[in-house]
Each structure stands twice: as structure tokens, then as C-alpha cells.
Amino acid sequence: MSRYCYCGVVLESAWALPCVPDVDAGRPVDITIAQGPVPDYLPDATRRMPTFDVGLNTVLFRVPSVGRYCIRSAGRRIDVEPAPEAVDSDVVLFLLDPVFAVALAMRGDFVLNAASVVVDGAVLAFSGASGAGKSVAAASYAAAGALVVSDSVLRLSVSGDGDVLAYPQAPWLRLWPDAIGRQDLGESHPLVRSGLGLRRVPFAAASLPLPLRTIVMLSDGEAPPEAALSSRRMAAVLRNSLAAPWLDGGNPTRIRHLSWGAEIARRVTFQWSDIPHRPQIA
Amino acid sequence: MTTTCWIASYPRSGNTWVRMFLASLLSGARAPLDFNSSGLSTPIASSRALFDRVVGLPSAWLPETEVEALRPDVDRALAARTSDPTLFRKVHDAYRRLPDGRALLGEGADFRAVYIVREPWDVAVSMSHFFGMTLDQAVAFMDDTNASLASNPRGLPPQLPQRLGRWNHHVRGWLDAQMPKCVLRYEALRAAPVDGFMALVSFLGLPADQETVARAIERCDFEVLRQQEQRQRFRETGPRANVFFRGGRVGEGHEQLSPVQMERLHRLWDDVERALPA
Numbered sequence: 255m256s257r258y259c260y261c262g263v264v265l266e267s268a269w270a271l272p273c274v275p276d277v278d279a280g281r282p283v284d285i286t287i288a289q290g291p292v293p294d295y296l297p298d299a300t301r302r303m304p305t306f307d308v309g310l311n312t313v314l315f316r317v318p319s320v321g322r323y324c325i326r327s328a329g330r331r332i333d334v335e336p337a338p339e340a341v342d343s344d345v346v347l348f349l350l351d352p353v354f355a356v357a358l359a360m361r362g363d364f365v366l367n368a369a370s371v372v373v374d375g376a377v378l379a380f381s382g383a384s385g386a387g388k389s390v391a392a393a394s395y396a397a398a399g400a401l402v403v404s405d406s407v408l409r410l411s412v413s414g415d416g417d418v419l420a421y422p423q424a425p426w427l428r429l430w431p432d433a434i435g436r437q438d439l440g441e442s443h444p445l446v447r448s449g450l451g452l453r454r455v456p457f458a459a460a461s462l463p464l465p466l467r468t469i470v471m472l473s474d475g476e477a478p479p480e481a482a483l484s485s486r487r488m489a490a491v492l493r494n495s496l497a498a499p500w501l502d503g504g505n506p507t508r509i510r511h512l513s514w515g516a517e518i519a520r521r522v523t524f525q526w527s528d529i530p531h532r533p534q535i536a
Numbered sequence: 537m538t539t540t541c542w543i544a545s546y547p548r549s550g551n552t553w554v555r556m557f558l559a560s561l562l563s564g565a566r567a568p569l570d571f572n573s574s575g576l577s578t579p580i581a582s583s584r585a586l587f588d589r590v591v592g593l594p595s596a597w598l599p600e601t602e603v604e605a606l607r608p609d610v611d612r613a614l615a616a617r618t619s620d621p622t623l624f625r626k627v628h629d630a631y632r633r634l635p636d637g638r639a640l641l642g643e644g645a646d647f648r649a650v651y652i653v654r655e656p657w658d659v660a661v662s663m664s665h666f667f668g669m670t671l672d673q674a675v676a677f678m679d680d681t682n683a684s685l686a687s688n689p690r691g692l693p694p695q696l697p698q699r700l701g702r703w704n705h706h707v708r709g710w711l712d713a714q715m716p717k718c719v720l721r722y723e724a725l726r727a728a729p730v731d732g733f734m735a736l737v738s739f740l741g742l743p744a745d746q747e748t749v750a751r752a753i754e755r756c757d758f759e760v761l762r763q764q765e766q767r768q769r770f771r772e773t774g775p776r777a778n779v780f781f782r783g784g785r786v787g788e789g790h791e792q793l794s795p796v797q798m799e800r801l802h803r804l805w806d807d808v809e810r811a812l813p814a
Contacts (some may be wrong), residue, residue, distance in 0.1 A: 304609035305591050317593060318602045352593050383585035384596060385694040406594075432691040449599055451689045499592035 257281060260350065261365075261409040262421035262463055263358065269334065269346055273424055273454070285330055285357055287349065292322040292335035306500065313356050313500060320344045323353045329360030344447055352496065355407055359497030359507060364514040367496045368408040368469070369393075369427060370420060371400040376465045377420040379408055381494040382472035390433045391472065396457040397437050402427060403460045407496060410466060410518060417465040418521050425459035428452050468523045487519035538615045541740070542641060542649040543578060544627045546678075546706045547685065548662035549654035550722040551626060552772065553784070556756035557733055558624060561744060565755070570764070572771050581611070581627040581641065582686065582695040590614065596692050601635075603696055608638055615646065622740070628685060629698045631709035643714035650736060651710040653812055654722035656703050656801040657789020668776030675797045678703040679804060704804040711811055719813055723786050729753050758784050 258265045258274040259281070265271070267287040296314050299307035307314045315323040321336040332353060336345045355365040369392035370379035380391040389405055396402050404423035411419050431451050434443065443453040471490050492498065492515040501508045543558075545551040559576035579586050587595050587603070590610045595603050615623050631649075633639055641647070656678060664674040677683050683700045686693035700706055711719065718739035725732035730750050737744045744752075754760075761770075762781040773780040793801070 303590065303592065303613060304606050305593055315592070318598070318605070347597060348593065356592075383694065384588045384594065385584050385692040430691045432688075447597055450597065452596060452692075499589050 257283065260354070261358070261404075261407055261423050262411075263409070269342065269349065271346060271350065273426065274350070284361075285332060285354075287332045287334065290333045290335065292324045292333050294322070303499070308500060311360075313360070315348070315353055315356075317348050320348055323349065325353065325357045325360060329357040332357055341448070347447060351406055355496035356500045358409060359495075359500065359511065362507075362510060364410045364511070364518065365496040366408040366410060366469070366491065366518075367406060367494045369405050370403040370408055370466075371395040372403060372460050372464060373400055373467075376467035377403050377408075377460075379404070379420065379466060379469045380472055381469055381490070383494075386472035388472060389427045389429055390437075391470070393427050393429055393433065393437055393439065393455070393457075396427060397439060399458075401460045402457040403464070408466075410514075411463075412517060412521075413465075416521065418518055419463040420466040421463045422460045426454045426456045429455050466518075466522055468525060469518075470525045470527050472527055485519075487522075487524045488515045490524070491515045491518050537646060538618050538620060538623050539645075540611060540615050540623050540625060540642060540647050542581070542625055542627045542647070543652075544631070544641075544649050544710055545652040546654070546659060546700065546703055547628050548659050548666055550652045550720075550725065550784070551628070552780070553725075553756065553758070554650060554652055554720065554736070555624070555626060556761065557736075557752055560755040561733075561737070561742065561749065561752035572768065576624065578624045578626045579614070580695065581607070581625055581629055582698045584692075584694055584696050586610070586614070587696060595696060600687075600697055604634060604640065605636070607640060607696075608634075608642060611642060628700065630701045630706045631713045632699070632701075639714070641713070647715040648739075649710060649713055649715055649717045650720065650739070651707075651713075651717060652720045652722055652725075653707055653808075655786075655789065656805055657793050657798060658722075658786060659703070659789075660797070660801060661788040661792050662782065662784075665782055666777045666780075671793060671797060675793070675800055679800055681705075702804060703801075704807040707808040708811070711808070721813060724814075726784070726786050 255266050257277045258271050259277045260274045263284045264281045265285050266283040268289045296307040296309040298309050301308040305316050313325045320340045324333045358365050368379040368381040369388040370377050371392050380388040405427045407423045409421040413419050428446050439455050443455045446452040446454055543555050555578050584595055587610055590613050660674040664671050685698040686695040687697040733749050765781050770780040
């Protein structure tokens with residue numbers, strides 16, 4: 255078992271996490287990740303979806319051809335049973351993103367699906383639906399020298415001073431070949447997953463949590479006319495929370511999640527922007 | 537149990553007009569329709585954002601075969617979420633079966649379809665404008681077994697890949713779909729819209745008389761939508777198109793396509809003509 259710091263959270267993991275910084279063995283562990291049998295489904299599930307079950311204090315993910323993950327003990331433990339054909343890098347890929355995000359949400363943290371960079375000492379985050387161009391937008395800043403904070407998992411907390419703090423995820427952005435070519439970011443970057451064109455492009459990254467100053471919502475169309483209303487901002491934050499799929503349909507943590515959304519909406523500046531590069535249809 | 541009603545068509549065949557009509561009819565309002573806030577949600581079958589939201593995993597990290605295998609479950613989950621008796625959804629995918637035998641877009645009593653067919657020569661002209669293709673490219677695309685939308689291994693389109701296949705196979709696939717269907721001919725709708733949309737209303741079991749239908753048609757008249765588009769962008773406009781509501785004319789294909797292009801499309805048309813309503 256090794257210890258790592260990911261998004262400001264100390265993980266003790268039976269799985270090697272090659273893209274995540276190590277930490278001293280003496281740091282207290284926040285989440286334990288172990289390999290072990292994971293059931294196919296939760297018999298006491300209160301909600302059953304195609305790829306995950308939600309139980310009282312447990313969430314189970316089923317990822318085709320990769321494995322099953324069970325988040326237990328209010329997000330303090332994750333058990334992983336890989337599929338026979340799975341490769342370790344694929345197991346880690348899903349572990350460190352959707353599974354980890356739900357574990358954080360179970361622990362009471364808020365995780366925004368956002369790519370983000372440091373601008374003038376604070377974090378500028380790009381959020382929005384899949385394919386909106388979050389990583390592309392962040393890459394345009396990173397290529398000009400801004401430090402990367404996150405590619406997809408932006409853990410947030412509120413400091414004693416009332417700032418919303420954003421925790422560094424990793425020193426890379428996941429980009430498709432078209433985006434890599436348009437920004438002239440070089441070649442031969444490693445594939446995120448075999449068989450897919452998505453690649454992991456390294457950048458200089460922040461190492462400490464920083465205040466989140468601005469969230470840019472990338473959308474296809476104009477900003478909502480009542481964009482100034484905090485309710486619209488709150489709705490946008492909640493919609494782009496990585497825990498949103500798990501919380502849909504009712505969940506006791508939802509209330510805490512809603513209050514988090516309101517806090518962020520109140521404390522952070524919002525902008526709405528068109529998708530930076532609209533992908534081709536055909 | 538909610539019924540999923542697919543508003544299905546090959547691209548550029550009148551799908552948006554039919555959805556605008558439904559939005560207009562179901563709202564019961566009298567003011568001109570706002571095409572970006574019509575009040576009727578018709579989430580497209582291939583919405584990546586919706587897929588990711590339901591599945592809880594990034595579709596960008598799943599091979600296309602795994603995404604397809606999950607789509608019927610996603611559709612079922614979406615229908616289960618709504619309390620409305622009918623969930624209207626837009627779709628351009630060809631109706632087909634997955635390798636395990638399941639219908640990609642469902643079958644049986646929980647599904648129905650409104651399939652809109654437009655003569656392929658007019659579709660080709662419209663596609664050339666919308667997708668920035670030459671007419672030759674548009675015709676070749678419609679005659680391509682492997683034709684698909686949003687299939688880009690070098691990027692991440694906002695929609696999931698949608699296999700279309702050859703135009704005539706698309707038509708046949710939907711005509712053979714194992715669910716109640718209403719097939720609308722675009723040209724007949726343009727010529728006699730009240731009659732055409734009354735047939736749709738009857739199929740859907742909606743309580744509406746001719747006057748109500750006529751009023752709903754007026755609210756979403758092509759000229760109304762085109763003028764609105766001069767003031768604001770329609771959110772479904774493709775990245776290569778200047779406008780979405782270009783005109784919708786019947787007969788443009790005959791005016792613009794060459795004899796060779798027409799002949800190629802006629803072969804596709806001849807394969808399905810007799811199976812279509814007059």
C-alpha cells in the first residue's frame with residue numbers, strides 16, 4: 255500500500271497511482287483503496303442505474319470491461335475488483351475520476367467537473383457539459399504559461415476567510431488530437447485509454463490549494479437572461495457537480511450538496527461563454 | 537409507465553418542424569413560438585451530456601460499442617424519470633439492432649415513433665448547406681452504408697455517434713421498427729399541413745380540432761422561424777451552417793442536382809417508394 259495526495263486528499267492505495275504525487279507514510283489517511291471482491295449489485299439498493307447502484311451508505315459502480323468499485327463507510331473506503339481483461343491504467347482512470355468524486359461527495363466535499371488554471375494567483379475554472387471544451391479552454395491558458403489546477407475533478411472547500419478553495423488535481427490535461435494540433439502542443443503524448451484518441455498532455459501545475467475566483471460556464475448559446483440571479487448560478491454549479499448523477503433521484507447528502515452549491519454561487523464570480531471550438535458534426 | 541415517442545428522421549427531413557408543431561400545439565399559447573424555449577423538451581437520443589448524466593461515467597472514456605450497449609438502458613432510465621404519459625425524443629439514428637439482439641431504440645408497447653420522410657434530392661441540397669458539403673459529397677454520404685453523424689476519433693462532438701447508413705436503409709429500418717408508427721411525408725405536410733398534422737394528432741391521441749391545429753401550425757410557420765433566426769441563433773444550428781431555417785422548399789433537388797446525382801438518389805428512392813404512404 256502506498257500513500258498519495260490527490261486533490262488535497264490522502265489516499266492509501268493497493269493500486270499504484272503513477273500520475274499522482276506520493277506523500278509521507280506518516281500523513282493520516284482520508285480514503286483507503288483496496289483490491290477485493292465487489293458484488294455485481296447492491297441487494298439493498300435504493301436506486302439502481304445502468305452502471306451504478308446507490309445504497310444507504312454505499313455506492314457501487316460497474317464499468318464495462320474495467321471492473322466494479324464499491325465505495326463504503328461514507329466515502330472512506332473504496333474496494334476494487336478488476337474485470338479479468340482489465341488493464342491497470344483503465345482501472346485507475348475510472349477510480350480517480352467518477353468513483354473518487356462520489357467518495358468525496360459522500361464525505362461531504364463538493365467536486366466540480368471543471369478544468370482549471372491559475373490566473374493572477376487565483377483559480378479560473380471552466381465547467382460545462384461533456385464536449386463543451388473545458389480542457390481545451392484550460393489548455394489555451396496553460397500553453398501560455400498558466401499553472402494547471404485540474405482537468406476534470408476540482409475539489410472545493412470553504413476556508414476560514416470565506417474563500418472557496420480549489421485543490422490541485424494533477425499536472426496534465428486530457429486533450430483530443432484536434433485540440434492538441436490546433437494548439438500545437440506536440441506529439442506522442444500517452445493515450446488516456448487504449449483504443450481511444452484522447453491523450454494526457456503534461457503541463458506545469460499548481461501544488462497548493464488556491465482561491466477559486468471565477469467559474470466560466472461553457473455553453474452552446476447565450477447566457478441565460480437572468481444570469482445575474484444566484485439561483486441560476488447555483489443551478490449551473492449543481493448541474494456540473496461530479497456527484498450529480500449519484501445524487502439525482504433523492505439522497506440524504508443532497509441537502510448538503512445543495513447548500514454547497516448555494517455557497518459557491520454566492521462567493522464566486524460567474525461568466526457564461528460560448529464553446530471555444532465547436533466540434534464538427536460529421 | 538411513460539411511453540417514449542421518437543420523432544425520427546434522416547437529417548434535414550423536417551424533424552425540427554414536427555417538434556416545433558408539437559411544442560406549439562401542446563403549449564396552447566397564441567404568441568409566436570420561441571424556438572430556443574419552446575416549452576417542449578425533446579432530448580435527442582444521442583445527447584452525450586444526458587448519457588453521461590444518467591450513466592455517471594464519461595462517455596468519452598468508453599469505446600463506441602460499450603456506449604451503444606448502454607443506450608437502451610439510458611433511454612429506459614430517462615422514461616422512468618418522467619411522470620408525463622409521453623416522453624417525446626428526437627432521433628436521427630437508423631433503427632437497428634445491437635450485436636446482442638436488442639433494438640438500439642427499443643421496441644414494443646413502451647415505444648412509438650413518428651417517422652418523417654423527405655424526398656432524398658431535397659434532403660441532399662439541405663444537407664449540403666447545413667454540413668458544408670458539396671452536392672456530390674451530400675449524395676455520396678446518403679448512399680454510404682457507413683454514413684454516420686458525430687463520429688470523430690480526433691475530437692469529442694457534443695453528441696454520441698449516430699449511425700445513419702444508406703438513406704433507403706434508414707427509411708426501411710424505421711418502417712420495420714416493432715412499435716406503433718406514424719409515417720409523415722414531408723412534401724404532403726408542406727402541401728396540406730392541417731391534414732398532415734391532424735393525422736399526427738390522431739396517432740398521438742391528442743385532443744385537438746382543426747382550428748387548434750391550424751393555429752399551432754401558424755405559430756411555427758417557416759417564415760416565423762426564419763425571421764426569429766435573424767434575431768437570434770437557433771441552438772440546433774450546426775457549426776458549418778449560417779442558418780438552420782433556410783427555406784424548406786419542395787423541389788430544390790430537381791433544380792440543383794445533376795442527372796447523375798439524381799439517378800443515384802432515385803435508386804435509393806425507388807427501393808422504398810412503394811412502402812411509403814402517398
